[in-house]
Amino acid sequence: MTAIASSLSLAPEGNLTRYLQDIRKFPMLPPEEEYLLAKRFREHGDLPAANRLVTSHLRLVAKIAMGYRGYGLPLGELISEGNVGMMQAVRRFDPERGFRLATYAMWWIRAAIQEYILHSWSLVKMGTTAAQKKLFFNLRKLKGQMQAIEEGDMSAENVAKIATKLEVTEDEVITMNRRLSSPDHSLNAPVRTEGEGEWQDWLVDDHEDQETELGEREEMGQRRGMLTSALAALNDRERAILIQRRLTEDPATLEDLSQRYGISRERVRQIEVRAFEKLQKSVKTASAQAEAQNRA
Secondary structure, eight states, X not given: OHHHHHTOOOOTTSXXXXXXHHGGGSOOOOHHHHHHHHHHHHHHOOHHHXXXXXHTTHHHHHHHHHTTGGGSOOHHHHHHHHHHHHHHHHHHOOGGGSSOHHHHHXXXXXXXXXXXXXXXXXXXXXXXXXXXXXXXXXXXXXXXXXXXOOSSSOOHHHHHHHHHHHTOOHHHHHHHHHHHHSOOOOTTSBSSTTOOSBGGGGOOOOSOOHHHHHHHXXXXXXHHHHHHHHHHTSOHHHHHHHXXXXXXXXXXXHHXXXXXXXXXXXXXXXXXXXXXXXXXXXXXXXXXXHHHHHHO
């Protein structure tokens, strides 16, 4: 993606009007040419082909970005983020699937713009789940359709309608509405107009004390040592299969491991189960010995 971006000279950060005029010079590609360009980039890493795919869709990016102008962020920045999403789409696009690049790219463009808005609109992270993001980007529109323009909290009836339509809880609707209606305040702002004391002085510190943290670190170190010792007691194949099946963020499938080791999927599963049982027994034994030493 960096290589694609490096050869694009257009950027919306400067004169936005000039930029919008310039991107009109790039025509949309006919399906046959789009397919050939996408094939050249996917199979041979042809950057000029990728650049033609990107520039031919810059007007699409600008059109989508304009739909997000109601969040108080500069349009040029929204377009820039959308262009990043467009480049990601080109990098991942598979022309053999039979659909047009624009259809595929729209998701990436919107995702890039929405992530930028969520991180830029407020100092506090607005939403982490798909439902919360959907609520953030649809609440204003739905309030407008319901003519729910009253200040403060919405009526219970409107809250219930929005919660049902967006498949979120009523509490989430109320909380998001309050967040969108109120600006962020600095924790360094004075509590009184005289300037004595700041809001952060009244925050409760929920952190554990130093002795508790030290004890937890020592206990975590002991557990890590037990796990390392237990893994070392397994043979190479047992250890490798157990780690790849249970101790990685992206576990390998039984099919992958069966092909790698030349054995059946059922045999891989049996080795995994046996290795895990050995691991549990070893850790329990080490834990019991550690407890006995502590009591002594």
